[in-house]
Amino acid sequence: MRKDYDFSGAKRGPVVKSPGKKRITIMLDDDVIEAFRKKAEAKGTGYQTAINQALRDALFAEAPLTADTLRTILRQELHEV
Template sequence: MKLIRDEYGFSKGRRGPVIPSPGKTRITIFLDDDIIEAFRTKAEAEGKGYQTLINEALRAAIQPENAPITQKTLRRIIREELHTA
């Protein structure tokens, strides 16, 4: 019987993804279950990945000027513009 180790040499193998993800870093983070579930639900509705939505939320938190305009913000802007016109 021939063993698999006789056919394949894994001595130079490395752990991790086969294809690197430039600009991405794998981390371990603990988030509350309700937060994860909310992002998963929203991601499914929008057809995106939940990690993508978490990235967008974190990016908006550190760069509020680049955050998407919410309905509440848009209404405030319209009211201000109508009031000054």
């Protein structure tokens, strides 16, 4: 049966693309990821969605997003867990 398949033109990656999204690599602390996983599980969503929403909220907040502001937001998110 293996001879029936031709993968010479195949490409790696998701079968269905996610429009409006881009895959990146980012290094986050273990405790941050775990906190977002717990928060997301409680809400019934994915942790990447929770991180994306936290970044979106910070980005579109009236105050400019600075390193101090981001730290404050992350501390608040971690404190809620």
